[in-house]
Amino acid sequence: MEAPQHPAGQFIPEDNYAPSRRADFIAVIASAPDNLRQAVARLSDEQLDAKYKNWTVRQIVNHLADSHVNSYIRFKWTLTEDRPTIKAYDEGRWAALADSRTGDVRLPLALLEGLHARWVHLLRSMTEEQFARLFFHPETRDAVTLSAALCYYAWHCRHHTAQISWLREQHGW
Secondary structure: OOOOOOOOOOOOOOOOOOHHHHHHHHHHHHHHHHHHHHHHOOOOHHHHOOEEOOEEHHHHHHHHHHHHHHHHHHHHHHHHOOOOEOOOOOHHHHHOOHHHHHOOOHHHHHHHHHHHHHHHHHHHHOOHHHHOOEEEEOOOOEEEEHHHHHHHHHHHHHHHHHHHHHHHHHHOO
16 A cells, blocks of 8 residues: 555644634644654664655654654744744655664754743743744745744654554554
């Protein structure tokens, strides 16, 4: 069976949402490291090197750490600068580096745990006005609110963890 493009559902952008919805998104960010850790628990090196479309499970775990470090920094820039232009990066080239291809997944999992704890603390302290602040994305040429970015990264957590869970279910791991 061919792997679905979006095993957790297609991304549906949201920007102007209720505070209760924001709390839901923050809860997803808070629980993401544990959910990812459970998704890769007890997988062998061979299983960690199994592919979901173009990336291995190991690369997906590393991608989440890389992506979320970048997002956290984007939040900090946006909270401390006036409409900063963020630094884009080539996620495919990052995933092709040796640390992502061959590294121990315990390291990006530990990074995500600490990173998400700090990110959640920051998110819970932010005001409505701060969530409305914008950064400029040079690749998409879009101005993005932190509110919209939060929605995306909550989905991003679910999306990649669901890829790993789908592989586990398909292979009976």
